Amino acid sequence: MLEEVINKESISNYNIPVLKTVIKHVEDNGGRILFVDRPKFPSSNLSKSEKQSNFILWNNRIIKLLYNLRLISNGTRERVTRSYTQSPLIGATPNKLRKNYMVNEDCENKFVRVVNGYRQDTEKELTENRNSIYLFGSSLVYSVGCEDKDTLSSLLGNEIGDRQFGVINRGVFSADVMNSAFAILDTQISKGDIIVLYGLNPLSEKEKTELKKEANFLDLAEIFMRPHSYGNVFFDLVHLTPEGITQLPDSLQRRLKIILKKEHLQQ
Numbered sequence: 001m002l003e004e005v006i007n008k009e010s011i012s013n014y015n016i017p018v019l020k021t022v023i024k025h026v027e028d029n030g031g032r033i034l035f036v037d038r039p040k041f042p043s044s045n046l047s048k049s050e051k052q053s054n055f056i057l058w059n060n061r062i063i064k065l066l067y068n069l070r071l072i073s074n075g076t077r078e079r080v081t082r083s084y085t086q087s088p089l090i091g092a093t094p095n096k097l098r099k100n101y102m103v104n105e106d107c108e109n110k111f112v113r114v115v116n117g118y119r120q121d122t123e124k125e126l127t128e129n130r131n132s133i134y135l136f137g138s139s140l141v142y143s144v145g146c147e148d149k150d151t152l153s154s155l156l157g158n159e160i161g162d163r164q165f166g167v168i169n170r171g172v173f174s175a176d177v178m179n180s181a182f183a184i185l186d187t188q189i190s191k192g193d194i195i196v197l198y199g200l201n202p203l204s205e206k207e208k209t210e211l212k213k214e215a216n217f218l219d220l221a222e223i224f225m226r227p228h229s230y231g232n233v234f235f236d237l238v239h240l241t242p243e244g245i246t247q248l249p250d251s252l253q254r255r256l257k258i259i260l261k262k263e264h265l266q267q
Contacts, residue, residue, distance in 0.1 A: 015177070015203055016210050022181045022197075023215050030191025032259055034216045036198040036252070037208060038140055039244070041237045045226035053236050093173060101182035102172055104142070111147045119143075119169040121154035131190065133160075133167045133256070136180040137198040141171025143245060145235055150242040152198070152249070159249035160256075165194070176201050194256060218255045220248065 019035075026033045042050060093114055095102040103117025113120045119142055135141045135153045143151035153169035160167065170187075172179060177200050184195055200208060211217060224233050224244065233244030240248075 018181050022184050026195050029189040031189040031193040033195040036218045037221050038199045039224045040221045042226045049232040101179045121148050131192040133165050133194045134170050135196045136170040138175045139173045140199045146242050156249040159253045
């Protein structure tokens with residue numbers, strides 16, 4: 001079904017048709033879906049840490065340009081470029097192909113446990129006799145830089161505190177929204193489950209506007225624009241610190257309650 005949708009669209013115009021197919025798949029199986037646009041890095045009134053992240057971005061771009069112009073060697077580029085490997089990352093695992101989408105390589109250490117391609121926030125995902133809230137997305141859902149107890153899915157589970165739902169992390173490092181779309185279509189969804197697709201890269205603003213007309217949509221893009229009192233919530237221009245992630249579950253829980261209430265009224 002998805003292949004037919006893609007074949008009908010140009011390579012630059014298939015995002016929304018694919019996501020409409022995902023919406024239909026979820027709803028046909030009795031589930032609900034919520035799309036979430038991630039917080040954006042602030043554009044002004046930057047903190048000292050945010051100014052440093054901004055400097056690193058432009059420094060890396062200049063170094064890459066000099067390398068492309070063959071004005072510096074690869075060794076020099078590697079020596080002066082600050083990359084993710086030098087960031088305070090915890091558990092940035094490599095990827096592997098599963099069918100037509102990527103998952104994480106399995107691993108286990110004192111900070112991270114990845115089993116069957118996905119991060120485990122507890123020793124065992126206890127989903128018997130209750131529905132699941134699946135969080136799909138990239139490293140933002142995987143929660144790079146966070147121990148298991150501080151991931152978005154773990155904190156959302158604590159915030160919900162409801163034995164009706166188990167929150168399951170389906171974040172994949174370096175994945176985009178299309179990778180999540182294929183993964184959702186390969187997920188066994190039960191009636192009452194909720195799918196959250198967090199982070200909409202590489203959708204354009206026009207595509208996001210169109211998507212808002214098709215499904216539940218939570219826009220978190222502006223929540224960390226300064227001034228705010230949350231402290232340093234970004235450790236680079238995309239990824240959130242544990243302090244930043246802590247601010248998200250309340251917004252997610254409130255929107256999920258609205259979705260559940262709306263469904264109850266329609267029954």
